[in-house]
Amino acid sequence: MKTVFKLQFILIFLFFMANSTKGITGNNNTRDAILLTAFGTSVQEANSAYDNIEEEFRKAFPDTEIRWAYTSTFIRKKLRERGKTIDSPAEALARLGEDGFDHVYVQSLHIIPGSEYHDVLNVAERFNRMPEGLKKTTVIEPLLYSDDDMHAVSNTLIENIPQERKSNEAVVFMGHGSHHAANIYYPGMQYYLWNKDDNLLVGTVEGAPTFNDVLEKLKAKNIKKIWLSPFMAVAGDHAKNDMAGDGPESWKTLLEKEGFQVQPVLKGMAEYDNIVKIWIDHLKSHKN
DSSP: HHHHHHHHHHHHHHHHHHHHHHHHHHHHHHHHHEEEEEEEOOOOGGGHHHHHHHHHHHHHSTSEEEEEOOOOOHHHHHHHHHOOOOOOHHHHHHHHHHHHHOEEEEEESSSSHHHHHHEEOOOOOOHHHHHOOSSSSEEESSSSSSHHHHHHHHHHHHTTTTTOOOTTEEEEEOOOOSSGGGGHHHHHHHHHHTOOOTEEEEEESSSSSSSHHHHHHHHTOOOOOOEEEEOSSSSOIIIIIIISSSTTTTTHHHHTTTTOOOEEOOOOGSSSSHHHHHHHHHHHHHHH
């Protein structure tokens, strides 16, 4: 009887130790990954911005798996037609789960928390409710999310203005704009910039402030020269055509017709390390 009792005790003890060890090992061996999630671009030259993002994230997180996903169905389809496949956020998360990763940090590379960002949140929430696969997905904030972000981004925008620009020359930052409520971040950024330099203007292609809003301010200031710069992660189709193109509806053409001297800067915000650092700091605040 004593022998049976001892055997049962030993088995229970070994079972407890095995499960305790498993829990410790599991915590220590949790496999994390970072999923860089952007709208995407089909403009080859614009990929330099995404290359810079990946390079900076790899420096900041050298021991973490890093992958990509594009939120734009149109861009993914266009790239597939060229023979290049980029996962959607759902496809990338499913693949990471199959590859044995436990916790995925989904870094939003969007500018504002608009519809694309909220779509990513919804996808991540579905994965968090699944009984198998990834244990956890955490979506990290886009570039503009908090008051600190607004201060940081406005400061870096000013740092990145070409040194040749004179104080009596305007800088117009062209953003995409959105019908989502988060479009409020664009006039918000205008406020932060005006507190530092009242010749810095923000306009959007599909939201507010509009091009006409910007034009009205420029005329009122009697500005002679304008620097046009993308308020977008990449200098893609909007920057090349809507902002700096030679077409009749581009901002460059319309401003030149009004008598302004226009100097486009075809460089996406994500090509600047100080902008990418803001995204990295967002992620670090969740990993620490």
